[in-house]
Amino acid sequence: MRYAKAAVAALLSCCLLGGTALAQNNAVKIGVLDDMSGPYAENTGPGDVLAAKYAIADFGGSVLGKPIELVSADFQSKVDVGVGIAKRWYDDENVDMVIGIPNSAIALALVKVAEEKNRIVMPTAAATSALTAKACGPNSIHWIYDTYGQTKTIVNALSKQGIDSWFFVTVDYAFGLAIEADATEFIKAAGGKVLGSARHPLNSQDFSAYLVQAQASKAKGLMVANGGNDIVNAVKQAAEFGLAKQGMRISAPLAQFPDVHGVGLKIAQGLLISSPFYYDMTPEARAFTDRFTKEMGRPPSFIQAGTYGAVLHYLRAVKEAGTDEAKAVLAAMRKLPINDFMTKDGSVREDGRVIRDMYLMQVKTPEESKGEWDLAKIIATVPGKEAFRPLEEGGCPLAGKK
DSSP states (O other): OOHHHHHHHHHHHHHHHHHHHHHHHHHHEEEEESSSSSSSTTHHHHHHHHHHHHHHHHHHHTTTTTTEEEEEEEEEOHHHHHHHHHHHHHHHHOEEEEEOHHHHHHHHHHHHHHHHHHHHHOSSSSOGGGGGGGTOOOOBBOOOOOOOOOOHHHHHHHHHTEEEEEEEEEEEEEEHHHHHHHHHHHHHTTOOOOEEEEOOOTTSSSHHHHHHHHHHHHEEEEEEOOOOOOHHHHHHHHHHHTTTTTEEEETTTOOOOOHHHHHHHHHHTEEEEEEEEEEEEEEEHHHHHHHHHHHSSSSSHHHHHHHHHHHHHHHHHHHTSSSOOHHHHHHHHHHOBOSSSSSSSSSTTTTBBEEEOOOOOOOOTTTTOOSSOOEEEEEEOOOHHHSOOOGGGGOOTTTTTT
């Protein structure tokens, strides 16, 4: 109930922020395109809206003498719906920048749309590393994380522990396929091999058929290549099948703290996760977490924390550029260093990839945890230049044109 009230409050706040500005057509306007009710809503959705609202308020509510307006929409886990909303925002509602987008297929489509409309898209929630490879675009910035960095961190750590054969349980669309493809590269580079893969539809409830295949493969490692509710269901059901007790090491590179909480420490303990954010990493991070928790009823995911920083950096760039025209703002975003409670001295590369440190974390045991959301501990820091794909290896046609 508390979560629902917070979500409604956040959405109402957006509407109140922008009514006059829309009528005047004289505002800097941000659109949060997100999963408000589906499998990724806990990690994105209303929490992203709230984080964006905080960033706007902390910036002062206006820039260049214009009010900052916020709108939001639920893409209903449908690519055509999401792309249609973004096009309407750009064409008819004067939205300058679209953020969120926890669906890689939608994000890839919007890279082209943003370039065509000369507007900005910042996928804070989409994960596919293709966004900064051959599918990159001049009007897109991939802000928080990607499948390359997440899988590299996890595979390299587990390979050092002797995990040299793998099986994938993969959500069957661009996001899951990118996890599997990137992870496979790192597995092979470490001398390992992939013994098989089972594909499942988004928001699956029953993973038994896929887990039976994983069990039969005799692989040492099972990678759950999905996100949100699919992670929770797959990891819980893997425990019911006794896969970990049989010696299989389970990993979920895209797991976030709400997912770990949903699985529970009894099952999730020992799981390795990769994250750019932790609640207690800095006093400022703790203050944001407390503020967010008070309204939302739980701490933020790393996507929600990153959304705050993305909106703040965008607004700083608008101020720096002296205009909200997309190309000028994008140039300022690439020029300005990124500094907020989550990122210190980060930067935007010419392929749109934001470079920041990542953290290899391990889920705590129930005995180690000191509270409901005390879920993980940092065991290694991975510098940004090591965590993300080198610019020259991605194939982005913008590389070298900074």
